[in-house]
Amino acid sequence: MAHETLGFHSLTDEIAEELPVSGTVPDWLSGSLVRNGPGAFEFGDVGVEHWFDGLAMLHKFTFEDGGVTYRNRFLHTEAYESARNGAVKSGFATGTTTLFERIKGFLLDAPYDNVNIIAERIGRRYLALTETPRRVEFDPETLATKNHVQYDGPEPAGNFACAHLNRDPETGEMVNFEIEFGRTSKYHVHSMPSARERDHICSISVSEPAYMHSFALTPNYVVLTEFPFVVNPLDLFRPGKQGPFIDQFEWKPERGTRFFVIDRASGEVVAEPRTEAFFGFHHVNAYESDSRADSPGEELVIDLETVPDTAAIDTLTLDRLRAGELGAFAGQLERFRVTLGDGVEIERELLCDGTSLPTVSPAKWCRNHRYVYAQGTDQPVTEWPRELVKIDTETGAVTSFSDGENRFSEPIFVPKDDWSRKSETGDGRNEDEGVVLSVMLDVSAETSFLVVVDGKSFTELAKARVPHAIPFDFHGRFFSELD
Ligand SMILES: [Fe+2]
Numbered sequence: 031m032a033h034e035t036l037g038f039h040s041l042t043d044e045i046a047e048e049l050p051v052s053g054t055v056p057d058w059l060s061g062s063l064v065r066n067g068p069g070a071f072e073f074g075d076v077g078v079e080h081w082f083d084g085l086a087m088l089h090k091f092t093f094e095d096g097g098v099t100y101r102n103r104f105l106h107t108e109a110y111e112s113a114r115n116g117a118v119k120s121g122f123a124t125g126t127t128t129l130f131e132r133i134k135g136f137l138l139d140a141p142y143d144n145v146n147i148i149a150e151r152i153g154r155r156y157l158a159l160t161e162t163p164r165r166v167e168f169d170p171e172t173l174a175t176k177n178h179v180q181y182d183g184p185e186p187a188g189n190f191a192c193a194h195l196n197r198d199p200e201t202g203e204m205v206n207f208e209i210e211f212g213r214t215s216k217y218h219v220h221s222m223p224s225a226r227e228r229d230h231i232c233s234i235s236v237s238e239p240a241y242m243h244s245f246a247l248t249p250n251y252v253v254l255t256e257f258p259f260v261v262n263p264l265d266l267f268r269p270g271k272q273g274p275f276i277d278q279f280e281w282k283p284e285r286g287t288r289f290f291v292i293d294r295a296s297g298e299v300v301a302e303p304r305t306e307a308f309f310g311f312h313h314v315n316a317y318e319s320d321s322r323a324d325s326p327g328e329e330l331v332i333d334l335e336t337v338p339d340t341a342a343i344d345t346l347t348l349d350r351l352r353a354g355e356l357g358a359f360a361g362q363l364e365r366f367r368v369t370l371g372d373g374v375e376i377e378r379e380l381l382c383d384g385t386s387l388p389t390v391s392p393a394k395w396c397r398n399h400r401y402v403y404a405q406g407t408d409q410p411v412t413e414w415p416r417e418l419v420k421i422d423t424e425t426g427a428v429t430s431f432s433d434g435e436n437r438f439s440e441p442i443f444v445p446k447d448d449w450s451r452k453s454e455t456g457d458g459r460n461e462d463e464g465v466v467l468s469v470m471l472d473v474s475a476e477t478s479f480l481v482v483v484d485g486k487s488f489t490e491l492a493k494a495r496v497p498h499a500i501p502f503d504f505h506g507r508f509f510s511e512l513d
Contacts, residue, residue, distance in 0.1 A: 035352045037414060037437060037471055037502040038081065040070035045497065046101040053492030055096045055482055056465060058446055061510040062092040063467050063480075064149045064170070065439070066158055067503020069104055071348055073113040080274075081346045081502075085110050086146035086158060086166075088173045089500060091467070091480045098480060098494040103173035105158055105166055109144035143178065147193035148505040152204060153224030155179060156512075159193040161243075163208060165225065170512035185230045186210065186218040194244035194312070194505075195222070198396050205231070205247050205294070207254060211263040215239040219252050219292060232297035234290060238262055241279050246316035246332045248396050251300075252292040253316060253332060253368075257309045258285035259340050281340050283307035289368060289376065291330065303368060303376040310336040310361065314388045317398045319367070330368040333381070333402065333423070335361040335388050360384050360411035363402060363421060382421045382428055384409040387440035391461055392508070393447070399423070401462050401485075403441040406430055414502065418468055420488050429488045431466075433481070439469040442506045443485060462486050467508065469500055 068084020071077055078084060086105040091098055104110055145158035145166045157165040157179060167176040181187055188208030195206035204222045209215060214235050220228040231252065238260040246253040261279045286304040293300050314333040337360075345356060363382040369375040381402070388404035400423055405415035417432040418441045445464040462485040470479045470493070478500040482492040 036473060036476060036499060038071070038348060038351050039499065039501055040072050040084075041087065041102075041498060041501055042070065043498050044103050047099065047497070049091075049098045049100050049480070049494035049496060051096070051098055051492055051494045053482070053490060055093060055098060055492045055494075056446075057096050059093045059444065059465060059482070061444070061508055062090050062170070062512055063442060063444075063506050063508050064156075065089045065091075065469065065503050065506035066146055066149045067505075068146050068501055069102070070113075070501075074116060076113060076116055077348075079347055079349070081348060081351055082146075083144065084146060084501065085113055086144055086160075087501075087503075088149060088158065088168065089469070089503070090170075090173060091494070100480070100494070100496055101173055102500070105145060105168065106175040107143045107145060107166055109142065146504065149507055150195060151507075151509060152195075152222055155225045157225060159191075159195075161190055161193055163187060163189070163191045167225075170509070179225045181226060181228055183226070183228065185220060185228045186216065186233055187228075188216070188218050190239075192242065192245060196245065196247035196395070198247060198249065199392065200249065200396065205252055207242075207245060207252075209239050209242075211239065211261075211266055213264065215263050217254060217290070219254070219297075230297075231294060232292055232299070234292075234299060238282075241276065243311040244313045246313045246330075246334070248316050248318050248330060250294055250318060251316075251330060252294055253313075253330065254290040254292070255310070255313065255332075255334065256288040256290060257340075258282045258287060258307045259309055260285070276343060279340075281309075283339070289332075289366070291368060291370065301368065301370055301374040303374045305366070305376055305378060308336045308338060309340050309342075310334050312361075312388060314363065314402055315390045315395060315399050317396060319398070328370045330370070331398075332366045332368065333388075333390075333399075334364055334366060335385060335404075336364050337361050354413070356411045356413060360407040360409045361386055361388075362409075363388055363404065365423070381423055381426070382419070384411075385419065385421075386411075386415060387505070388421075389441060389443060391443045391445050391464065393445045394461060399461065401443075403443055403466055405438055405440065414471075418466065418483065418488075420462070420466075420485075431483050431488050431490070433470060433490075435473050436479075437471040437473065437502070438481075439500075439503055440505060441466045441468045441483075442508055443467075444508045465491065467506075469496075469503070471499060471502070 069087025188210035190209040319329040385404040406419035
């Protein structure tokens with residue numbers, strides 16, 4: 031297989047086995063990493079056009095007593111069954127039928143259920159998520175597909191759902207937003223006591239809603255970063271136009287990027303500062319700074335991976351990726367400081383150039399973090415990331431980990447201490463005590479490895495060989511117990 035194609039190939043094997051391990055997996059590491067992403071792009075004669083539209087496949091790595099077991103399985107969604115029967119259902123960026131049919135398929139009657147972005151535990155359920163309100167429950171042990179789970183209660187709901195919900199580890203509260211498209215569109219923000227329950231926090235009315243892939247959460251605030259990548263919702267539902275869902279959004283840099291800062295308790299929008307236009311997929315973390323002794327809690331720090339515009343979306347079509355043209359994919363890790371109160375101010379600072387899929391320790395979600403982990407890329411990007419980076423946001427130091435030509439997935443940090451406990455705060459000395467887990471694609475052997483990297487030294491502790499090559503995926507979560 032050509033190096034460019036590897037990683038964007040279709041995987042059909044579904045296996046469950048113990049992996050051979052070299053090195054030493056720490057014996058404290060116990061639990062499962064569940065990753066989600068596109069497993070196949072072709073079935074027989076039919077295929078999808080965009081990396082984001084590959085059919086959802088789960089991969090689970092379970093760690094116990096220094097050993098690693100692996101299992102992978104397609105989610106048996108309607109999109110999967112349809113593809114197996116020779117028809118590709120409407121997707122995020124795939125399709126040639128009319129816009130009306132496509133939008134109807136993506137958002138309305140039986141919304142698109144190719145839940146390939148992430149797997150989350152909400153209440154007692156394990157759910158695979160995408161950007162429609164349909165969620166697919168799976169068995170965390172076998173990865174077998176169970177039911178569709180969709181909120182159908184009295185609280186406001188939308189047509190578009192954010193896949194990157196946020197969890198406040200201090201309270202356990204899960205917060206998310208949806209977008210209701212209509213003559214007047216609304217961003218609905220809510221918390222989720224369970225997958226079928228929600229408590230409304232607020233609704234914000236807008237005339238042209240934006241595409242937002244993630245958002246920020248702090249102990250007291252929800253922040254929606256409204257990029258100027260917007261859609262006229264009346265056009266969205268008007269018959270006659272061609273093209274997939276995301277093609278209906280328009281880049282309008284003259285609007286700038288607006289931050290809606292929402293008080294979690296009152297639901298009030300307390301500030302909505304704007305900056306110059308930029309776009310981004312992933313918020314990394316956010317917190318309330320205690321550095322301002324005169325007004326504690328009145329400065330929000332939001333780390334966000336940005337790109338100058340939305341050109342990256344077009345570079346992620348399979349044709350281009352398989353031709354080795356990654357184009358404008360690389361992001362920048364940036365820090366935004368929003369000062370609340372009289373005279374709202376916003377400052378912007380570059381932390382690291384050339385990053386992708388940044389994460390922090392889950393013990394630091396919503397709290398002051400020091401370290402960010404990411405795929406490291408060249409800028410502008412020319413090839414799939416060949417390194418992982420650890421960014422010290424206090425000193426600016428960047429440490430990298432690489433293994434020759436091999437390619438890495440998103441890094442997931444697992445703290446050594448029980449991550450559900452409150453972590454120590456302060457100087458962050460022990461924040462990196464733990465391991466970073468990433469899937470590495472060995473381009474010469476055409477197989478993947480699960481790599482365990484020490485959080486402090488950022489050197490390899492162990493790797494476990496998977497018998498097949500795992501296509502590049504999106505996001506993972508580590509669950510200390512699957513119950
Ligand atoms: Fe994402």
